[in-house]
Amino acid sequence: MPARAPLVAKRSAVRGSLLGIEGLPANEISQLLEAATKMNPLKPRPVLRGRRVILLFYEPSTRTRTSFEIAAKALGATTSLVLASGSSIEKGESLIDTGYTLRAVGADAIVIRHPHSGAPHLMASHLDIPVINAGDGMHEHPTQALLDAYTILRHKKKILGLEVTIVGDIYHSRVARSAIHLLSKSGAKVTLCGPHELLPELATTLVDGLKISRSCEEAVRGADVVMVLRVQRERFSGLKLSLPDYISRYQMTMARLRLAKPDALLMHPGPIIRGLELTWEVADCPQSVIVEEVHNGVPVRMAVLARALGKIRN
Amino acid sequence: MKHGSQSHSILIHGGRVIDPLARMDGLMDVLLRDGQVAEVAPPNKIRAGAEEKIDARGLIVAPGFIDLHVHLREPGQGYKETIASGTAAAAAGGFTSVCCMPNTTPVLDSPEWVTWVRQPQRGAVVNVFPVAAATQASKGAVLTDFRALQRAGAVAVSDDGKPILSETTMREALRTSAEINFPVIQHAEDTRVTQNCSMNEGPSSFRLGLRGSSPAAEASIVDRDVQLAQQFNGARLHVAHLSTAESLIAVRRGKRNRARVTCEVTPHHFTLSDRDVREYDANFKMNPPLRSPEDREALMVALADGTVDAIASDHAPHAQHEKIIEFERAAFGVSGLETAVPLAISILHMESKIPLTRIVELMTSGPARVLDLRGRGTLLRGSHADVTIFDPKKRWTFEAAKSRSKSHNTPFDGRQMTGKVVTTIVGGRVVFRG
Numbered sequence: 216m217p218a219r220a221p222l223v224a225k226r227s228a229v230r231g232s233l234l235g236i237e238g239l240p241a242n243e244i245s246q247l248l249e250a251a252t253k254m255n256p257l258k259p260r261p262v263l264r265g266r267r268v269i270l271l272f273y274e275p276s277t278r279t280r281t282s283f284e285i286a287a288k289a290l291g292a293t294t295s296l297v298l299a300s301g302s303s304i305e306k307g308e309s310l311i312d313t314g315y316t317l318r319a320v321g322a323d324a325i326v327i328r329h330p331h332s333g334a335p336h337l338m339a340s341h342l343d344i345p346v347i348n349a350g351d352g353m354h355e356h357p358t359q360a361l362l363d364a365y366t367i368l369r370h371k372k373k374i375l376g377l378e379v380t381i382v383g384d385i386y387h388s389r390v391a392r393s394a395i396h397l398l399s400k401s402g403a404k405v406t407l408c409g410p411h412e413l414l415p416e417l418a419t420t421l422v423d424g425l426k427i428s429r430s431c432e433e434a435v436r437g438a439d440v441v442m443v444l445r446v447q448r449e450r451f452s453g454l455k456l457s458l459p460d461y462i463s464r465y466q467m468t469m470a471r472l473r474l475a476k477p478d479a480l481l482m483h484p485g486p487i488i489r490g491l492e493l494t495w496e497v498a499d500c501p502q503s504v505i506v507e508e509v510h511n512g513v514p515v516r517m518a519v520l521a522r523a524l525g526k527i528r529n
Numbered sequence: 530m531k532h533g534s535q536s537h538s539i540l541i542h543g544g545r546v547i548d549p550l551a552r553m554d555g556l557m558d559v560l561l562r563d564g565q566v567a568e569v570a571p572p573n574k575i576r577a578g579a580e581e582k583i584d585a586r587g588l589i590v591a592p593g594f595i596d597l598h599v600h601l602r603e604p605g606q607g608y609k610e611t612i613a614s615g616t617a618a619a620a621a622g623g624f625t626s627v628c629c630m631p632n633t634t635p636v637l638d639s640p641e642w643v644t645w646v647r648q649p650q651r652g653a654v655v656n657v658f659p660v661a662a663a664t665q666a667s668k669g670a671v672l673t674d675f676r677a678l679q680r681a682g683a684v685a686v687s688d689d690g691k692p693i694l695s696e697t698t699m700r701e702a703l704r705t706s707a708e709i710n711f712p713v714i715q716h717a718e719d720t721r722v723t724q725n726c727s728m729n730e731g732p733s734s735f736r737l738g739l740r741g742s743s744p745a746a747e748a749s750i751v752d753r754d755v756q757l758a759q760q761f762n763g764a765r766l767h768v769a770h771l772s773t774a775e776s777l778i779a780v781r782r783g784k785r786n787r788a789r790v791t792c793e794v795t796p797h798h799f800t801l802s803d804r805d806v807r808e809y810d811a812n813f814k815m816n817p818p819l820r821s822p823e824d825r826e827a828l829m830v831a832l833a834d835g836t837v838d839a840i841a842s843d844h845a846p847h848a849q850h851e852k853i854i855e856f857e858r859a860a861f862g863v864s865g866l867e868t869a870v871p872l873a874i875s876i877l878h879m880e881s882k883i884p885l886t887r888i889v890e891l892m893t894s895g896p897a898r899v900l901d902l903r904g905r906g907t908l909l910r911g912s913h914a915d916v917t918i919f920d921p922k923k924r925w926t927f928e929a930a931k932s933r934s935k936s937h938n939t940p941f942d943g944r945q946m947t948g949k950v951v952t953t954i955v956g957g958r959v960v961f962r963g
Contacts, residue, residue, distance in 0.1 A: 237736070309854060331855040332738035333809030352857070354738030392738060417741075420732035452725045452740065 228339030231324075231523040232346045235355035236396040244361070244397060247518050250527050251365050254289075254514035261291030262526045268292045269322040271313070272349070273299040273329045278485055278509050279349050279358070283326050286516035292323075292524075314338045324523045327351075332389075345523040353387050353450065359484050360393035362515040364401065366508050367440060370480055375402035380434045380475075382465060383444030383492050384413040387451075390484045391444060395421055408434035409465060412456050413446065431465050438475040442482040443467045443493050458491070467493040469500065480504050537580060537957055538562040543572065544585025544918065548592055549890035550897075550907040559590055561914035564957045569908055581959075585918055588951055591889045592907050593625025593915025595896040597793055598689075598714075598769055598841035599866060601627070603651065604642065605634025610846040610935045613652035615866070618844070618934040620961035622866040623950035625915035626656040626905055627844075631667065632690040638662035638673045640681035647682050654960045655953075656915070658684040658902065663702055663713060667691055672698065675705045684900045687714035689769060690816075692750055694720065696757070703757050707764040712791075712900055714767045717750035717776065718742075718817065727857045729803040729818040737808070739857065742818055748775035755783035755790055767899055768792035770843050772817040774827035781836055791899045793841035796872040797863055799828050801940065811852045811859030812940045815845065832891065833883045839896035840888075842869040846936030864934050867927070868941045874921055874948025885921060892917075914957035923949040 228234055236244070254260075268287040272280055280296070287294045297317065299305065304313060310329075317325055324345045327335050332352030339346035350356040367374060379398050385391040385407050398405050399422040406426045407418055419425045428434035435441055446461065472481060481503045489495045498505060521527045539561045546557035546569060558575050560568040568575055596619065602610040612629075619627045629646065631637030637646065637659060645651075646659045661683035665671045667690070675686060686702070692715060693699045699715075706713045723742040728734050730741025751768055758766040768780060771792040783790035797815065802822040806813040813819060831837045845862025852859050873892070877883040897906025904912045929942035953961035 309850070311853065329855070331857045333856045336809045337853075337855060352738050353740075386735075389738060392736075415735070417730070417732060417735045421736055 228336070229343055229345050231525060232339050233357050233519055233523065234335050234339060234346065234348050236357045236360050236393045236400070237355065239357070241400045244364070244400060246527065247361060247515070247522060248365055248368065250518040250521065251361070251515045254517035256285060256289040256513045256517065259289045259291065262521060263287070263524055264291035266292040266323040266524055267321050268294050268520060269317045269325045270294055270296045271317065271325055271327045272296070273304070273334070274350070276328055276349070278512060279328065282509070282512035283349060283516050286513050287520055289513070290517055290520060292520070310334055310338055311341045314342050318342055318344060324520065347519060347523055350389050352389065354389050355393045356389040357393050358512070358516055358519055359390050360397040361519070362508060362512045363394060363442070363482060363484070364397055365511050365515050366482065366504055367480065369507070369511070370504070371439065374398065377403045377439040378406070378437060379403045379440040379442065380406045380408060380438040381442045381444065382408040382431060382434060382467060384446045385409055385418055385444065386413050386415060387447040388444050392421065394442065395425065399424065406434050406438070410456070410461065412454055431471055432474055435471050436474045438479055440480045440482060441467065441472060441475050444484070445486065445488055445492055462491065466491065467497045469494065469496050472497055472500070472502065482508060485509065538567070539581045539583060539954065539957060539959070540575060540579035541583045541585050541590050541916065541918065544588045544590035546590045546908065547886050547889045548908045549886055550894035551909050553908070554886055557590070559908060559916065561916065561954065561957045564914050566908050566910055566912045566914055568910065583918070583952060588918050588920050589885065591917045591919070592893040592912070593905065593953070593955065594623045594870065594892040594917045595626045595902065595906055596624045596842050596844070596866065596869065597628045597839050597896045597899060599627045599629055599844040600632070600846065600862070601629040601657070602846060603633060604645065609848055611652070612646065612657060613654070614933060614935045615844070615846070616653040616655045616657060618864070618866040618932060619655045620953045620955070621933045621950065621963070622868070623870045623917040623919060623953055624655060624866060625917060625953060625955045626658060626902065628658045628660050628684060628900065630660055630687065630689040631662040636662045636667045638665055638667065640677045643678055643681040643683045655955050658900065660685045660687050660689070660714060662686065663688045663693055664698065669693055669695060669698060672701055672705065675711050676709055679709060679711050684902070685712040685714050685767065687716065687769065689714065689716045692716050692718050692720060696753065699754060700757050700760070703764040703766060704761050707761040710763065710765070712765040712767050714769050715750065715754050716769050717747050717754065719746040719749050722746050725857070727814060728806060729820050731803050731821050733803045733806055744773035744775055744820060744824060747773050747817055748779060751776040752779040755779045755788060758783060758790055759786055759788045763789065765789045766791070770795050770798070770817055770841065771837070772798045772820050772828070773824045777827055777831050777836055784836070791838040792836070793839040793896070793899070794828050794832060794837050795841060795843045796865060796869045797940065799825060799832060800872050800876050809856040811854070811856050812863060812938050814856060814859055814861060815843070815863050816861040829877070829881050832877060833881070833887065837891065838899050840869065840873055840891045841896070842866050844934070846934050847938050848936060852938045862938070864932065864936050864939050866934065867932055868939065868946070870919060870950055871927065871946035871948045872941070875946050878921070879947050914954060916954040917950065918952040919948060919950045921948050923947070925949050
C-alpha cells in the first residue's frame with residue numbers, strides 16, 4: 216500500500232512528468248522529437264508492458280484522448296479512462312484526492328486534461344508518479360506543440376530560421392502558448408496575428424522576439440508555416456466579439472494563404488470550424504497538414520509516455 | 530475585551546519610545562496604571578512603584594498597533610478562524626486593536642450581530658472594533674441603518690469583499706457618512722470587468738494562462754468614489770487595501786481638495802509583486818491581487834510621503850481545502866496578522882529606508898485617525914494602556930505552522946524576517962510575550 220502523502224507536499228514534479236514546454240530544455244525537446252521518429256504504432260514495442268496509464272479527462276477531447284490511448288497501448292501499457300462526469304469527481308472529490316485514488320489503484324502515470332490552468336502542476340506536486348499535461352485551461356498543451364514541431368520537421372529540414380505565423384484566438388489558447396515556447400526555443404521567427412480581444416499586446420512578453428500584427432495579409436506574407444487557431448467561444452467569459460468582423464479580417468482564405476511562401480504549411484490543432492477561422496477550401500488544400508498533425512500525435516505521445524516511464528534516457 | 534477594571538500597574542523601562550502623535554522619539558520609561566497610560570518620562574524619573582516591570586532596553590516601545598482590516602470569520606465561519614484565535618494571532622503580531630470585516634455568515638448587517646461580536650464570550654484578547662455591512666447582506670442595493678450600527682459599536686461600514694458598485698448607493702452612503710461622521714470603507718473593484726480573474730493582468734497572468742484583473746478596475750472605482758466624497762462636506766471615504774499607482778493619483782487629488790479621503794496598504798502588496806506568484810500556489814492569491822513591480826514601487830513612495838494613512842493586514846484566513854486546490858477555484862486571501870510588523874520593518878525600514886517613526890505612525894496614529902479611535906494610537910497620558918514592544922533588529926524565520934491563527938494560508942512561510950514583536954499589552958495587561 217502506498218502511504219498517503221502529506222497534504223502540503225513536495226514541490227517538484229516527478230522526473231518524466233511533462234507539465235509544459237516552457238520548463239522543458241531545448242535538448243530534451245530534440246530528444247523527444249528524435250525518439251518519436253522511432254515510434255511506429257503499427258509495429259508495437261511492448262516496452263511498457265504491465266504499466267498502467269490513467270487518462271484523466273475533465274474536459275471533452277477527441278484527438279488527444281484517443282491518441283494517448285493508442286500510444287500507450289502500442290507500447291504495451293494498459294489504459295483506464297476516467298472522465299469527470301460519471302466518476303466521484305461529480306460527487307465533489309478534489310483534484311488531489313482523485314490523484315491519490317488513482318495512484319492507489321496502481322497508476323504508473325497520469326495523463327490529465329483540465330479546464331483550469333495549473334491543475335496538472337497541483338497534481339504533480341502531490342504525487343510520486345509522472346503527470347503528463349494533456350491541456351490545462353488557457354495555459355499549455357505541450358504534446359500538441361511537440362506533434363506540431365514533429366509535423367513541421369517532416370516537411371522542413373529544421374525549425375531554426377523558419378517564419379511561423381499564428382493567426383486567431385491566441386489569448387484563450389493553450390496550444391498557442393506551448394507552440395510559441397517551442398518554436399522560440401527552436402529558433403523560429405514567430406508572428407502572432409489577431410484582434411485585440413483575442414491577442415492582447417501582453418502576448419509579446421511571453422518570449423523574446425515575438426511580433427504582433429493586426430493585419431492578416433501582412434502577417435501571412437512570406438511565412439513558411441501558417442498556424443490557424445479556433446475562436447474559443449466557450450472561454451469568452453463575457454467577452455464580446457463580432458464574428459462577421461472577425462471572419463472578414465482574420466479568416467484564413469485561399470487568397471490570404473497564397474501570400475505565404477509557395478511551399479508553406481497550413482496547420483491547425485483542431486477541432487476546425489470550417490467557415491469561421493478558415494474556409495472549407497483552405498482546410499482541404501494541398502498545403503494543409505491538419506490531418507497529418509492528428510496522425511503524428513500517436514508517435515509523439517508514444518515518445519512522451521516512454522520518457523515518462525523511464526524508457527528514454529535524457 | 531474589558532481589562533483594567535482592577536488596579537494593576539506596569540512599568541516599561543529603558544526602551545526607546547516612539548509616539549508619532551506626541552512627536553516623541555527617545556529613551557523613556559512608561560507607566561501604565563488602571564488601564565491607562567499614567568506617565569511617560571525620561572529614564573529613572575518615574576517614582577511611583579509598579580507591580581510589574583518590563584525591561585525594554587534595546588527595544589522600541591510604541592502605542593499599541595491598530596489593524597484596520599482583518600477577517601475574524603465569526604459568526605459562521607469558525608472553521609477558518611474564530612474571534613479568539615484571530616485575536617490571539619493579532620496579539621502575537623503586535624496588534625492591540627483590530628477592525629473586523631462584516632463578510633461573515635450571516636453578514637454583519639444588523640446592530641444585534643455587531644453587539645454579538647463585541648461580547649466577552651467571544652474570547653477576544655485584543656480590542657475588536659466591528660465594521661458593519663454598508664448594504665443589507667452586502668448585496669449592494671439597500672443601505673443598512675448606519676445610525677443604529679454606529680450606536681451598537683460599529684466603527685465604520687463596508688461591503689468588503691465586494692464593492693458598492695452602484696453610484697446612487699455609494700452617493701447615499703457618503704451623504705449619510707457626512708451627516709453622522711461615520712466612515713465608509715470601500716473595496717474598490719469594478720467587478721463587472723474582473724469576472725473569473727485570479728491574479729493581476731500582466732506578463733505573469735498571460736504566461737500562466739490565468740485571467741488578469743486590470744489595475745484600472747480598481748482605480749476607476751477609487752476615482753469615482755473620491756469625486757463623490759468631494760460632493761458632501763464631511764463625508765469620510767476610506768479606500769481599503771489600495772494596490773495600484775493609478776488609485777494613488779485619485780487619493781492624492783482628493784486629499785489636495787481637502788476631501789476626507791484615507792487609504793490603507795497591505796504588507797503583501799508592498800512586499801511582493803505579480804512576478805513573485807509561485808506557479809499556481811494559491812497562497813499567492815488574494816484580492817486585490819499582487820500587482821506589477823511598478824505599482825509596488827508607487828506604494829512605497831506613497832507609504833513614505835504620507836499619502837497612505839495606514840498599514841492594514843487584510844488578514845484573510847482560509848482552510849486548506851479552500852486553498853490547496855486549482856488556483857482559479859481557490860479562495861482569495863492570505864493570513865497576515867503575524868507577519869505585518871516584521872514585513873514593515875524588513876521591507877519598508879531595512880530595504881526602503883523609511884524611518885521607524887513613520888512606520889509606527891502607519892500602524893498607530895494613522896489608523897486611529899482613519900476610524901476616529903479615541904485614546905488609541907498614542908501614549909499620551911490618559912490614553913488606553915495599549916502598548917506594542919518590539920525588537921527592530923531581531924532576525925528570525927517565520928513558520929506558518931507555529932501561527933496562532935487557525936489557518937496557515939500565507940506566502941511568507943519560511944521567510945527570513947527582521948523585526949520581532951516582544952510584548953503586547955492591551956488595557957494594561959500583557960496578552961503576548963514572545
